[in-house]
Amino acid sequence: MTYSRDTKAISEFTGEPVSTWSEEWRVETEARTVLKMSKQERDVFFNGRKDENGRSIDRGVIGIRGLKAAEEIKATMERLQEARSRSK
Numbered sequence: 055m056t057y058s059r060d061t062k063a064i065s066e067f068t069g070e071p072v073s074t075w076s077e078e079w080r081v082e083t084e085a086r087t088v089l090k091m092s093k094q095e096r097d098v099f100f101n102g103r104k105d106e107n108g109r110s111i112d113r114g115v116i117g118i119r120g121l122k123a124a125e126e127i128k129a130t131m132e133r134l135q136e137a138r139s140r141s142k
Contacts, residue, residue, distance in 0.1 A: 061073055061074050063079065065079070065082060066082065066086075066137050066138065066141075067082065067133065067137050081126075081127075082134070084127060085127060085130040085131045085134045088127060089134065098112065098114065099114060100114050100115050100116055100124050101117075102114030102116070
């Protein structure tokens with residue numbers, strides 16, 4: 055099958071091409087996106103939001119995917135920050 059755009063990108067972790075359709079790329083780009091968020095945005099992303107009555111408006115990653123998934127995202131974010139500091 056042919057595509058109208060490139061389906062490979064360079065991983066910040068390895069410096070090697072990776073398929074943009076892969077789970078590896080999804081995990082890396084999710085970590086990149088969360089790193090761009092402010093501290094407040096990250097808190098909402100992971101923990102969700104409640105309204106003025108304490109009812110959940112948005113469950114966040116922990117509520118949807120569980121604590122283990124949130125910890126994996128945070129570990130990937132740390133790895134990405136380390137990779138970025140090594141490349142400077």
